[in-house]
Amino acid sequence: MPLLQINNLTQRFGGLTAVQDFSFDLPKRVLPGLIGPNGAGKTTIFNIVCGFYQPTTGTIDFDHHAIAGLRPNAITARGIARTFQNIRLWSEMTVLDNLCIAQHAKLGYGLWDAIIQSSKFKYREKQVHKTAMHLLETLNLQDYANEKPKSLPYGLQRRVEIARALAAQPKLLLLDEPAAGMNSSEVEQLIQLIQWIRKTFDITIWLIEHDMRVVMGVCERIVVLDFGEIIADGTPETIQNDPRVIKAYLGEQ
Amino acid sequence: MLHSLHTCRYWILxxxxxxxxxxxxxxxxxNAYIQLIMMFIGINIILSSSxxxxxxxxxxxxxGHAGFMAVGAYVTSVLxxxxxxxDRVFGPAVLSxxxxxxxxxxxxxxxxLAAAFAGLLVAIPSFNxxxxYLAIITLAVNYIVKSSIENIQTIGGARGFMGMRKVVNAMGDVWDIPWMMIFVLIFTGFSVWVIWRFVSSTxxxxxxxxxxxxxxAEIMSVNTQQMKITAFMLSSGLAGIAGGLFAHVLGYINPGSFTIMKSTEIMVMVYLGGMGSLSGSVISAVFFTILLELLRPLQVIKWVVIPLMLILLMMFRPEGIMGNREIRDFFPGKRK
Structure with missing residues (x-):
C-alpha cells in the first residue's frame, strides 16, 4: 500500500473549482514532483493534504489512516510536515526555538508539567533540544542556532525552514517551491540538500517546483497539473515531450 | 542543575x-496609605503580567481583562x-x-478557577x-460580566458588595500580623512564577x-485551539485571583470598579512595560501604580496627563520600556 493515497479529490471555493477529481498514489521513498502553470491548484493540493483546507469531496489515506478532515496539527503528528512557498518561519524567535516548537505535537507534557517542571517535562525538554540541535548540526546550521531567522540570508532561511519541517520528524515532507527566489548557486545547493536528505533520513519527499533544474535534477516522477486536473504523469523524459504539457506551458502554436 | 540553583536563588531573594x-x-x-499602595502594586503586577x-x-x-477580575473578586468575596x-443575605458565619x-x-x-472558565467566553470565539474582531468580543465579555453583576440583587447589584472587611478582621483575630500583605506577596510571586515557567517552556x-x-503554527504541529484555551484560561484565572485580593484589600467592591476604564489601565501597564516582556510588566506595574498615586492631587487632570503620556510613549518608544526583552538580557554574563 502506498504511503499517501489520494482518491477523487475535489476542492471548490464558491463557484471556483480549484482541484478537480485529483487521484494520486505516492509509494514510499519515491520523489515525485508536482508542476503546472500558476494557479493550476498545486499549493491547494498541499494545503488539503496538510489539513489547512477541508476537501469538498474525496479521501486521503496516509500511512493506513484516513486524514481528510483532521486538524492540521493532528496531521503533522501523524507524520506530514511541509515548507511554504513564501517562507513562514516564526521570525521573532531563535532558529533553535523554531525547531523546538515544530515538535510541539509530540511534546507529551502539558501546562501542569511545565509549571512544576516535572521529571517528564525535564526529560522531554532535553530531548526536544537535542533533536533540534542535532538537526541543526547535520544541516550545518548550528552557528545560527541563536539567531533570529529574519536576520539570515534568503537561502539560509529556506534551509532553516526545511530543518524545521524535519524537526517534526515526518514520514512525508512536502516542499512547496523550495527554489523560489533563489540564485543559481543556492539552487545548486538546494538540489544537493534534497538528495542528501533523501539518502540520510527515512523520508518520502513530494515537491512543487517551477525551477526546471530542480525538477529535472531530483524528481523521478512528475505530475503535471493544469486548471486543477492532471494532464500528464510520468518520468521527466516523457513529460518533457508530452504535447499537452507543452501546450499548457507555452500555449498552442 | 545550575538552572535550578538559579531559580532557588530567586526564591530566596x-x-x-x-x-x-x-x-x-x-x-x-x-503608614496604612503606603501599605495600601504596596498591595495595589502587587495586584497590578498580577493583572499586567497575566x-x-x-x-x-x-x-x-x-x-476586557477587568471582567475576569470581577468574576474572581465576586466569587472569592461571596464565598x-x-x-x-x-451578613444580611448570607446569614451568620458558617465556619469558625x-x-x-x-x-x-x-x-x-x-x-x-471561576474566572478561568469565564475566560472560555473569549477563548472559544478566538478559534476563528x-x-x-476578537478585541470587540473581549469588550463585550467585559460588559456582560459587569451588567450581570449589576442585575444580581443577592450580591448587591449596582450598589456593590461588602463584608470583606469582617473577613480580613477574622484573619487578624487568629494571629495579628498583616495577612493581606502576606497573601498579596505570595500570590504575586506565584503568578509571576507560573507565567514565567509557562512562557519559557517549549x-x-x-x-x-x-x-x-x-x-x-497550526500546520507545523501546534494545537492552536488548545493553546488558545490554555492561554486565555491562565490569563483570566490569574486576573480572577488578583480580583479576589483586590476585593479583600479594599473591603468593598461594586461593578463600577471593573469597567472598561479598569481594563484600559491594565492595558496601559502592559504596553508601557513592553509586549512579551514579563519583567517589563512587573516594572511598569510598580511604576504606573506609584505614578497614579503621585498624580492623585491633580484629580480629573490625571486622566489628561496619563493618556498624554501614553501618546508620547507610542510616538517615541512604541515597544515600551523593555521591548520584548527581559531584565537578564541586559546582563549577558548571566545567560546560560
Whole structure:
C-alpha cells in the first residue's frame, strides 16, 4: 500500500473549482514532483493534504489512516510536515526555538508539567533540544542556532525552514517551491540538500517546483497539473515531450 | 542543575524581600496609605503580567481583562463572606474563624478557577476570530460580566458588595500580623512564577508561534485551539485571583470598579512595560501604580496627563520600556 493515497479529490471555493477529481498514489521513498502553470491548484493540493483546507469531496489515506478532515496539527503528528512557498518561519524567535516548537505535537507534557517542571517535562525538554540541535548540526546550521531567522540570508532561511519541517520528524515532507527566489548557486545547493536528505533520513519527499533544474535534477516522477486536473504523469523524459504539457506551458502554436 | 540553583536563588531573594516588607508593615514603619499602595502594586503586577500572556506573548488584543477580575473578586468575596462573616443575605458565619487562614488561599484559587472558565467566553470565539474582531468580543465579555453583576440583587447589584472587611478582621483575630500583605506577596510571586515557567517552556512558546505566524503554527504541529484555551484560561484565572485580593484589600467592591476604564489601565501597564516582556510588566506595574498615586492631587487632570503620556510613549518608544526583552538580557554574563 502506498504511503499517501489520494482518491477523487475535489476542492471548490464558491463557484471556483480549484482541484478537480485529483487521484494520486505516492509509494514510499519515491520523489515525485508536482508542476503546472500558476494557479493550476498545486499549493491547494498541499494545503488539503496538510489539513489547512477541508476537501469538498474525496479521501486521503496516509500511512493506513484516513486524514481528510483532521486538524492540521493532528496531521503533522501523524507524520506530514511541509515548507511554504513564501517562507513562514516564526521570525521573532531563535532558529533553535523554531525547531523546538515544530515538535510541539509530540511534546507529551502539558501546562501542569511545565509549571512544576516535572521529571517528564525535564526529560522531554532535553530531548526536544537535542533533536533540534542535532538537526541543526547535520544541516550545518548550528552557528545560527541563536539567531533570529529574519536576520539570515534568503537561502539560509529556506534551509532553516526545511530543518524545521524535519524537526517534526515526518514520514512525508512536502516542499512547496523550495527554489523560489533563489540564485543559481543556492539552487545548486538546494538540489544537493534534497538528495542528501533523501539518502540520510527515512523520508518520502513530494515537491512543487517551477525551477526546471530542480525538477529535472531530483524528481523521478512528475505530475503535471493544469486548471486543477492532471494532464500528464510520468518520468521527466516523457513529460518533457508530452504535447499537452507543452501546450499548457507555452500555449498552442 | 545550575538552572535550578538559579531559580532557588530567586526564591530566596523574593522570600527575604517579602519578610522585610511584612516585618516593616507589622512594626508600622510605613503608614496604612503606603501599605495600601504596596498591595495595589502587587495586584497590578498580577493583572499586567497575566494580560501580557494574551496581548504580548500571543499577540491578540484583549481589552476586557477587568471582567475576569470581577468574576474572581465576586466569587472569592461571596464565598468568604458566606463562610466567615455574618451578613444580611448570607446569614451568620458558617465556619469558625480559625479556618480562615487555611481556606482564604483556597477561595482565591476557586475565584481564579471561576474566572478561568469565564475566560472560555473569549477563548472559544478566538478559534476563528482574531485581531480587531476578537478585541470587540473581549469588550463585550467585559460588559456582560459587569451588567450581570449589576442585575444580581443577592450580591448587591449596582450598589456593590461588602463584608470583606469582617473577613480580613477574622484573619487578624487568629494571629495579628498583616495577612493581606502576606497573601498579596505570595500570590504575586506565584503568578509571576507560573507565567514565567509557562512562557519559557517549549509548550508555552507555542503561543508565541501563534503570534509570529498562526497558519505556520497550526500546520507545523501546534494545537492552536488548545493553546488558545490554555492561554486565555491562565490569563483570566490569574486576573480572577488578583480580583479576589483586590476585593479583600479594599473591603468593598461594586461593578463600577471593573469597567472598561479598569481594563484600559491594565492595558496601559502592559504596553508601557513592553509586549512579551514579563519583567517589563512587573516594572511598569510598580511604576504606573506609584505614578497614579503621585498624580492623585491633580484629580480629573490625571486622566489628561496619563493618556498624554501614553501618546508620547507610542510616538517615541512604541515597544515600551523593555521591548520584548527581559531584565537578564541586559546582563549577558548571566545567560546560560
Amino acid at each position: 523574593y522570600a527575604l524581600f517579602s519578610f522585610t516588607i511584612i516585618f516593616g508593615v507589622h512594626h508600622e514603619w510605613v 494580560l501580557n500572556i494574551i496581548n504580548g506573548y500571543m499577540g491578540e488584543f484583549s481589552c 468568604n463572606v458566606w463562610l466567615f462573616a455574618s 474563624g480559625n479556618w480562615i487562614l487555611l481556606l482564604f488561599p483556597l477561595t482565591l484559587l476557586i475565584g481564579g 476570530t482574531r485581531g480587531d 509548550y508555552g512558546k507555542g503561543i508565541i508561534a501563534i503570534r509570529e505566524d498562526e497558519i505556520a
